[in-house]
Structures are given as structure tokens and as C-alpha cells.
Amino acid sequence: MPADPMPADPMPALRFPAGFLWGTATSAYQVEGNNTRNQWWLFEQQPGAIWHGDRSGLACDWWNHAEVDFDLMERMGHSAHRMSLEWSRIEPEPGRFDSTAIERYRALLDGLRRRNIRPMVTLHHFTNPLWLEQAGGWENPAAIVRFQQYVRYAVRALGDLCDQWIPLNEPLVYVVQGWVRGIWPPQKTHLLAALRVFRHLLQAHGVAYQTLHANSPGAQVGYALPVRVFQPSDPKRWLDRKAANLKRYLVEHLWVTGAADGKLRFPLGLDEYQHSLADSADFIGINFYTRDLVRFHPDPRRLFGEEHFSPDGEYSDQGRQGVYSEYAPQALHQIVREVNAFHKPIYITENGLPDHDDDQRPRWLLGHLHALYQAIQQGCDVRGYYHWTLTDNFEWSEGWGLRFGLVELDPATQLRRPRPSAALYSAIARTNAISETLVQTYAPELHPILFPTAAPQQQNARKR
Ligand code: IFM
Numbered sequence: 001m002p003a004d005p006m007p008a009d010p011m012p013a014l015r016f017p018a019g020f021l022w023g024t025a026t027s028a029y030q031v032e033g034n035n036t037r038n039q040w041w042l043f044e045q046q047p048g049a050i051w052h053g054d055r056s057g058l059a060c061d062w063w064n065h066a067e068v069d070f071d072l073m074e075r076m077g078h079s080a081h082r083m084s085l086e087w088s089r090i091e092p093e094p095g096r097f098d099s100t101a102i103e104r105y106r107a108l109l110d111g112l113r114r115r116n117i118r119p120m121v122t123l124h125h126f127t128n129p130l131w132l133e134q135a136g137g138w139e140n141p142a143a144i145v146r147f148q149q150y151v152r153y154a155v156r157a158l159g160d161l162c163d164q165w166i167p168l169n170e171p172l173v174y175v176v177q178g179w180v181r182g183i184w185p186p187q188k189t190h191l192l193a194a195l196r197v198f199r200h201l202l203q204a205h206g207v208a209y210q211t212l213h214a215n216s217p218g219a220q221v222g223y224a225l226p227v228r229v230f231q232p233s234d235p236k237r238w239l240d241r242k243a244a245n246l247k248r249y250l251v252e253h254l255w256v257t258g259a260a261d262g263k264l265r266f267p268l269g270l271d272e273y274q275h276s277l278a279d280s281a282d283f284i285g286i287n288f289y290t291r292d293l294v295r296f297h298p299d300p301r302r303l304f305g306e307e308h309f310s311p312d313g314e315y316s317d318q319g320r321q322g323v324y325s326e327y328a329p330q331a332l333h334q335i336v337r338e339v340n341a342f343h344k345p346i347y348i349t350e351n352g353l354p355d356h357d358d359d360q361r362p363r364w365l366l367g368h369l370h371a372l373y374q375a376i377q378q379g380c381d382v383r384g385y386y387h388w389t390l391t392d393n394f395e396w397s398e399g400w401g402l403r404f405g406l407v408e409l410d411p412a413t414q415l416r417r418p419r420p421s422a423a424l425y426s427a428i429a430r431t432n433a434i435s436e437t438l439v440q441t442y443a444p445e446l447h448p449i450l451f452p453t454a455a456p457q458q459q460n461a462r463k464r
Helices: 039-044 062-075 099-114 130-134 142-158 171-180 191-215 238-261 329-342 361-377 420-431 436-442 444-450
Strands: 013-015 021-025 080-084 118-124 164-168 220-227 283-288 293-296 305-308 346-351 382-387 407-410 415-418 433-435
Touching (some): 062 099, 099 118, 118 142, 142 164, 171 191, 171 238, 191 238, 220 238, 238 293, 238 305, 329 361, 361 444, 436 444
Parallel strands (some): 021 080, 021 382, 080 118, 220 283
Antiparallel strands (some): 013 433
């Protein structure tokens, strides 16, 4: 009997490559709760440090009950999760490693794997043990050796459960918030110290890369680069173009080129070559939330540029520092194409927006995934997407004021309520595709952009 012909594709869809990873990203301090031994816990106690006087408190209670959220991920068909380890739990005093903490992390990683969710582990996501802070933190080059010892311990203890590692999350954000804007601990405004910290972080990345590989030969090690794709406010104005380029150089190029050719470029150094840093990324992670326009400003403390959003842009929710982000998926497309020139696999290690009532998230999600889809069609090697984040969590100095979750969380009761975008993301993850029906249902206004050749559809199918 002749085989049945392949059924015609029932519905047009933008299909992602086989094996593409779909997940969410979190960090230990933001979700675990009661991380009392690091500098952020101390900082939180200062009046006015956190918006509305919020506290991280139990956060999402992951130290006790992360499995509640793992079950949610599994039910939503996620295939990956990026989480971080809390250094101050693992090494509460210098050189004393806590086996109970490591056992809990083993249980977490095992819990993800048993649900067919591939873990990616970040080793440093903004928090430091108090003892490291008291010894000068990352301003002191001794932090590099301390970090290496912690990384070695962690990979030896957990390397059989995880093969994707990121030593440091968003180093530039850590430096700018802590030493340039002075709004995160250690609350300094000191450019030279900022550069010293940045140099040490880049060196630490290289050292951690080697340590991870030496102790877990099959490991894949990358970094999570915060990208804002600075663009000149007025492209015809030379000073705006120079100011935007300077920001891109400092925020993106220094790190990416350093991790490729091993050179500490000016102003981090004078092109000194660091053997451990050369070719120290098996993949490149992009954390993308917005693009910034840059207008020249004579103040060197602003690095000669003032950032702003497009006056006619669409904005996400507003926090204590003003609008958080502007809808600019084309900038994600641009950066993915640029990073692809380094010939490394690319992961979107964070992308999302604060949107407490979820009236923008479905469209922003579809718009950004479409930008990724186009980059993949053009040959970019993108392997996965981690939405920030699963449940609302403690958003640093914005406290609980900015809500990034696919799932709404009430931190007082720990009740979770999936937002509509959770179902949308689940449908995409399950099918590895964006179908026309999903676009019609969640963001019909995007239909002509995502499916330009399809017949016009009814425009009244929007949910809610
Ligand atoms: O919550 C943060 C995360 O810790 C680092 N990247 C940006 C997220 C949203 O602001």
C-alpha cells in the first residue's frame, strides 16, 4: 500500500530550528529568599535603598520550594532554565564551603533535569559574600583568585548535572550601577575604581573559563552581555555619533573583543594579552531589553553622552528610575547579526519587560521572537531563548515595583497566577514555532509583519 502523503501544513508558522531551547532566566538573590550573607541584604536594610521600602524577604521562596515553579515550567513545556548560584551560601566564610548548600543546588539541578529542562548556571549574578566585600570586593584583585576557588568548588560539585555555565552576569551593569551611577552597593561614583572593577571582572571571566574547562571538560562556557545597542540621537550629528560609539565601545566591545583575542584594551589596560582570556567563550549570551538613543553631553562622568528613549517610542512600565525600556526588536535583530560575526553559538540569555497587567508582553514577546527568527533565517546561529522571567521576582533597587513575570506572584502569600503571555510562551515552546493563529489571538496588529504574504485575516480575534 502506498504510504500516506504528508498532510499539508495546517497552519502557516514561523518554525525555529530543531532542538532550539525555550526557557526562562532567574537569579539566586531574586528568587531564593533570605540570602542574608551578601552585600545586597545589608544594602536593603538602609532606609530608602529599595523603592517603596520593599524587601526581598522570602522572594519566590525557591530555597524551600523552587520545585513549585519547576512544575510550572514543565507544564508549560519549557526545555531550559538559566539560574544562578549564591556564592555566599556556598562559601559563607573564606575557604569554608557548605555541603548543605551544595546539596540543595544539586537537588535543584536534578529537579530541572528530571523534568527535561536543561539547566544553564550563572556563578555570579551581582551578589558577593559579605566577607569578600569587607576585603575590598572586586576593587581588590584578590577577588579574582577568591572567585576562582569558588568556581572550582562549584563545578566539581555540580559539573555532572550541568554543562552550560556563565561565570558572570552583566558585568557592565554591575559596574555602572555600583561605581558610576552609585545607586547599587557599594554606592560609589568613581570612574577609576569602576574601570579597575571592570578589568578584574574581565580577568575573572577568563580565569573562570579555564577553571570550568579544567574541571569539566565537556562544559560550554559563555557570558551574558547586557546590550543596549546605543544609537545616535541625531544620526546626522557627528558628536552624537561619537558619543553613541563610545558607549558601544565601553559597554559591548571591550568585553566581547577581550574575550575573543585576550587583550585588555584601553581604558582597561594597554592591550596587555591575558592568556586565560583569549578565546574564552564557547557561546555568547545576549541580555536584551531595550535600545538607547545617545545625545552628546560634555560631562565626562556621563561618558560624554546622555541616554534617552525615542520620544515617539512605545514604553514598558515605569519604575523608580523612570521608564524601563522601549520596544525596539529591530535592535535585537541588529545585535544578533553583529555578534554572529564572532562565529559562536548565540543564546538570548535574557529578554523581557516589566508589564504588570500583561497588556504589552504578548506583543513584545512575539516582536522580539520574530526578530530572532529573521536573524536565524539569515544564517545566525541562535540556539535558545530565555525569557526574563518565570514569576515576578525581587527587582533589585526597584523591589517588587517592576513585574517581569510570565506568572504573577504575590510575595506575601506566594500565590502564583499565570498571565496570558505564559500560555502564549508555552504554545511557542511546545510547538517550537510561532503559528499564525497565535499571532491572530495575541497580537493581530503584528500579523501583517510576521506573515506578510498571508491572506488578510479577521482583525477582531484578539484575546481579552
Ligand atoms: O532583573 C534583572 C536581572 O537581574 C539582570 N538583567 C536585567 C533584569 C531586569 O532588570
